[in-house]
Amino acid sequence: MRTLATILIFLAGVVIGASGASAQPKVTGVRIGAHPDKTRFVMDLTEEPAYRVFALPDPFRVVLDLPELDWQLPAEAWRKGGGMVKALRFGLFAPGTSRVVLDVEGPVRIKSVFTIGPTDGRPHRLVVDLAPVSRQAFLADPGRAIQSAKALPALQPSQPQIEGKTDDRITLVIDPGHGGVDPGAIGVSGVREKDIVLRVAQELRRQLEAKGRYRVILTRDKDVFLTLAQRREVARQAGADLFISLHADSNRSRKVRGASVYTLSENASDAVASELAERENKADLIAGVDLEGQTDDVSSILLDLTQRETMNLSAKFATMMVEELSKRVKVLANTHRFAGFVVLKAHDVPSVLIELGFLSNRADDRLLSAPRQRKRLAEAVRAAVDRYFSWQATLRRS
Numbered sequence: 001m002r003t004l005a006t007i008l009i010f011l012a013g014v015v016i017g018a019s020g021a022s023a024q025p026k027v028t029g030v031r032i033g034a035h036p037d038k039t040r041f042v043m044d045l046t047e048e049p050a051y052r053v054f055a056l057p058d059p060f061r062v063v064l065d066l067p068e069l070d071w072q073l074p075a076e077a078w079r080k081g082g083g084m085v086k087a088l089r090f091g092l093f094a095p096g097t098s099r100v101v102l103d104v105e106g107p108v109r110i111k112s113v114f115t116i117g118p119t120d121g122r123p124h125r126l127v128v129d130l131a132p133v134s135r136q137a138f139l140a141d142p143g144r145a146i147q148s149a150k151a152l153p154a155l156q157p158s159q160p161q162i163e164g165k166t167d168d169r170i171t172l173v174i175d176p177g178h179g180g181v182d183p184g185a186i187g188v189s190g191v192r193e194k195d196i197v198l199r200v201a202q203e204l205r206r207q208l209e210a211k212g213r214y215r216v217i218l219t220r221d222k223d224v225f226l227t228l229a230q231r232r233e234v235a236r237q238a239g240a241d242l243f244i245s246l247h248a249d250s251n252r253s254r255k256v257r258g259a260s261v262y263t264l265s266e267n268a269s270d271a272v273a274s275e276l277a278e279r280e281n282k283a284d285l286i287a288g289v290d291l292e293g294q295t296d297d298v299s300s301i302l303l304d305l306t307q308r309e310t311m312n313l314s315a316k317f318a319t320m321m322v323e324e325l326s327k328r329v330k331v332l333a334n335t336h337r338f339a340g341f342v343v344l345k346a347h348d349v350p351s352v353l354i355e356l357g358f359l360s361n362r363a364d365d366r367l368l369s370a371p372r373q374r375k376r377l378a379e380a381v382r383a384a385v386d387r388y389f390s391w392q393a394t395l396r397r398s
């Protein structure tokens, strides 16, 4: 009986899988061609796609928004650039919207965007032509988005709707960094930060939920992009008692390795922490979010007293976190550092950011790719969380 049930479930899975996949246009190839007067980007698809294409400055990039696509191309087939395109990234940007980002060498003008129907056995094609312009010309007129006549589905807000507290369990929000079109750091073996941190977050949730003491919410539970503000908003909606953002760093020196813990500060503790915050704060830019009109100045919120209290609590948790990590894994020297991380900027939620290791280091890359190390890291976080809330309980009693 059990075998039959298993087969039926398996078949149902296949049917659902098949119908799910066929609902989305499939990308069957991408190419970049360097011509004397332009760089041409071509995408092969099983259907004519709706599109919106626009360019953004600093760093210069061209963004293509498309309906959610089935993208099964092997990484070798598309990650490399050509012509003015340095690199190419792809991912889910919001529910129903896939995004391709072309990182370009310098300012470009989108000369034209068009589709070609299937001819001579070739598939549907989407063509984007780019030409170089001066920085001055670009900034004076960045050009408007070029859209297909066929409308794209409206951009769905990807803000997850989180229920507030419903019982007296402690609420923890775990934030796996990056996701979707933003891969984060790329390891020496090719592993991506966004995948590593999601797996650690899922393992951590499993360990924390096992005790029944905590309600655990992940800002993302799949490979999707969220802005830094959306991640903080999850913590606010959930009424989080603690917010933990998970990352894995990369360094020019391949020798640097070990975990480290960061909390928010207006003034960075050192140049390394400050550079790190700058890299992590770029996540929105990398995904092609237009930040115009958004002010996310860290210094502007550090004045109020709630924030001071929150910062003290964050520092307390960070100290415990460092101790628990040190017992189990290799950590950086002076490992509690601080800097202006935008994702940690919540008025009343104690927040820390953990860099689990360096993907630029061969040993760390190998360790973080292994379930055993991810389990050990999750154990360290769980132990620190237990200690922190026990300490809080004693405070409340005294």
Ligand SMILES: [Zn+2]
Pocket (backbone or CB within 6 Å): 177, 178, 184, 185, 193, 246, 247, 248, 249, 280
């Ligand atoms: Zn990161």
